[in-house]
Amino acid sequence: MSGKRDILITEVALRDGSHAINHQFTVEQVVSVARALDEANVPFIEVSHGDGLAGSSLQYGLSRTNEMELIEAAVSVCKQATVGVLLLPGIGTIKDLNAAVKLGVGMARIATHVTEADISAQHIARSKELGLFTVGFLMMSHMAPPEKLVEQAKLMESYGADAVYVVDSAGALLPHEVAERIRALKQSIGVEIGFHAHNNLSLAMANTLAAIQEGATRIDGSVRCLGAGAGNTQTEVLVAVLERMGIETGIDLYKMMDLAEEIVAPILQVPQEITRDSLVLGYAGVYSSFRLHAERAAKKFGIDSRDILIELGKRKAVGGQEDMIIDVAAEILKQRSAAGLR
Amino acid sequence: MSGKRDILITEVALRDGSHAINHQFTVEQVVSVARALDEANVPFIEVSHGDGLAGSSLQYGLSRTNEMELIEAAVSVCKQATVGVLLLPGIGTIKDLNAAVKLGVGMARIATHVTEADISAQHIARSKELGLFTVGFLMMSHMAPPEKLVEQAKLMESYGADAVYVVDSAGALLPHEVAERIRALKQSIGVEIGFHAHNNLSLAMANTLAAIQEGATRIDGSVRCLGAGAGNTQTEVLVAVLERMGIETGIDLYKMMDLAEEIVAPILQVPQEITRDSLVLGYAGVYSSFRLHAERAAKKFGIDSRDILIELGKRKAVGGQEDMIIDVAAEILKQRSAAGLR
Missing domain, CATH: 1.10.8.60 (Helicase, Ruva Protein; domain 3)
Incomplete structure (x- = not known):
């Protein structure tokens, strides 16, 4: 496997995918998925409740397994991949982050609503102190114009974030809207830019390619589309498309295909189609x-x-x-x- | 409903979708789908075996119901929509076309491999004589460079075709490859240009938008993605995306969503996900x-x-x-x- 990676992929099936299966992941499932992802040379694997650390609750859905057990299990089988966690200030706390770090986590993504980056200051600072690769994750990015997004991304950069993500939580952005947002960030911040898509309008791949074209270097994918709504950019398909375009992810395509078909598809209780419900969410935003x-x-x-x-x-x-x-x-x-x- | 249509959509679930259900359509299913499509103001509805008229065979898969019965049933419930058929010279014949026209069909799409337009001359001419809106349908368009595609499209135009389609049968084209093909046709032929996508690389929507941007005015969609491989551009999602872009299809979005969820989804035996098999076909082309x-x-x-x-x-x-x-x-x-x- 070539060590070269033009684009760094973060696999979110074990976090965003938690929504798709009502937070019912078992340790055995996480071990088999994380091991296969690691063997396919995926660089980053996010493991958390769908709504981030401490998301397990009556409000957001109770997890079947304590997420700290799932994180520990994922870390235990990863030889090269970095395991990361998502943290939404207000749901998860610095205490949760400390606990995750003790288990061997190497990346934290601190997520806020696109206009509320200011609540991430302490969490980003603490994540950096802990030595983690730290990402600012601006959710519902379709709700703010590019100028506002730039302002918020600059805040996260000032707190110490190593990268800032444009997150299309509702799967509502059109390709030109993604392009103008990534372009604006590229002109305004010095850290890496990432993009996280949802496929509610069947635009996850189109939007991801638009983001890469404008300079995003970190991209989220979910194997077999295992994510909220209609899922995310399907990782194994993204790897195939980028290979066809001459863009290297360093990920083994065949291993990803086999993981999707043989390990992840059987986990899904309901297939990840674009249903009426997810289409409406994307259309309405x-x-x-x-x-x-x-x-x-x-x-x-x-x-x-x-x-x-x-x-x-x-x-x-x-x-x-x-x-x-x-x-x-x-x-x-x-x-x-x-x-x-x- | 506004009568304005910037883009003319042809619904192919009752033709390409035949592949997705092993050609098992019943008259009742075709009636309920065609009626709902007509009520949603879809302008063109294609009804045939997946491999076109007379496709029912051991080689291509036997249809459960004689396609002439399905065509007749669709025509009987359409008040505004034009019912069309697909014909691959070599599989279907002029005789089949004559029979379909007697049932009230108003459009014929004559399909050949992208380098074999010359075998469509007689069929296109006959279709025009019969008074049908006649489309030249260049399949596996990823296998020919734009210059070759232009040459073949010009042949179909010279035979009398009212429109020529770029058909991405293997779902193998990348957006920039679609754009360069449509652009080349736009510069070279005088008739309408259409595009038919497959979603094997999760690019059906991206490719469709690229085609529209370059001047394609006819687009194929399949409701709930009911088509060969990973299916086509999902019609109800396309209608939503185009609405968001201010491009009018004249189609009722809510009615299309309801059709997809309540009538088409239950027909599907296997959900239309991007599986390993369809991904490999798209990746390999x-x-x-x-x-x-x-x-x-x-x-x-x-x-x-x-x-x-x-x-x-x-x-x-x-x-x-x-x-x-x-x-x-x-x-x-x-x-x-x-x-x-x-």
Whole structure:
């Protein structure tokens, strides 16, 4: 295997993929996936609850296995790969990070909403003190224009981040929107730039290629698309496409294909297709947590939940603003009545 | 519904999708899908065996239902949509086309290998005589450089085709390769240009957007990705993406989403994921019919079938050249032995 890597891939199936299987990973599954990823020469493997360290809760979904056990298991079988964790300040704490580091983790990604980088200062600083490769992870990046994204990325850089990611959490960005965001960061920050896609609009690969073209050097993938919604950029397919383009990932394509088919596919309870639900989330550009609330409101007001989600997307509603859903539903009904549509 | 259509979508789930369900469509299924497509204001609906008229055979797979019955059923429920058929000269005949026209078909797509447009002359001429909207359909377009594609498209135009399609049968094209092909056609022919993608490299949407950007005005989609290999550009997702881009298809997004989720998904026996098999076909750029032959040869020679398929792709092997597979396998083994790798 060539040691050369033009693009550094972080495999997120053991973190974002946790959403796809309701956080039911077992130690045995994590061991077999992490070992195969390591043997395929994947450089970074993220292991955490889907919502990051300490995400296991009634609110975000209870994990079947304590994530510290899963992290320890992954570290134990990795010979070359760096195991990383995701941490959302407000959900996970510095204490969780300290515990993960003791287990041998070498990378931490500190994630905030795209306009809230300021809450990552302490966590990024502590991650650097611990000697970790430290990533600032700007979620829901479609909700901020490039200028705002630049401002927030600069904050994370100032706190000490080694790289900043544009994260398309809702799978809502179009390729030209990804390109303009990565381009703006490239012109404004000195650290590495990464990109994390979701496939809700079938654009994960297109957006990933747009990001690479504009200078992103770190890319997230999930083997067999194991991630929230319609999943992420499918890692084994990305490796194949980049090989065809002459871009080296250092990853063994055949081993990744075999891992996807023989180890990961059997873990999936439901295949990673683009369903109506994930398509609506990508089209509206909203949090997946809004879906159930919108469906309840839709039933109550006799309207289509999609109209509610699309309106929430226009208003740039964020997590915690679930109360807005009832207001939006009531307004849609009122407008319809006024227009004589009902 | 606005009558404006910037892009004309042809839905191929009832033709290319036939591959995905081993040609097992029933009249009831075709009626329910075609009716819903018509109600969603899809302008063109293709109905045929996956390999076109008269494709039902031991070689290409036997259809459960006579395709003329399926075509008749689709026509009977379409109020605005034009029902079309696919015809591969050599498989289907003018006689089959005549029969389809009697059932009310309004479009014929005459398909040849990308270098064999000359065999479509009579069929295109006859289709025009019959008053059909007539499309030249250049399959395996990744196997010819843009200049060759232009030459072949010009032939189809000279025979009377109203539009010529670039068809990425193996799902092997990269976005810049699609762009250069569409651009070359746009500069050289006067009729409409279309594009047909497969998602084997997760690039169906990226390639479709590249085609539209370069001037393609006719695009194929398959609802819920129901097509050969990893399927085509997912129609309901395409409609959503184009809406987000301000490009009008005239198609009702919600109705398409509901059709995908409630009618088409239950028809699928196996979900349309990007599996190892479809990824290999896209990566190698070969016919799906080579796969089983390659697996047999691989077993016999103790080598990896993927190495055979990739070598066949490099040699631009075409359908009918299955004999080449054993030669390639033997050569791979010989090279390995010479290099002391076995």
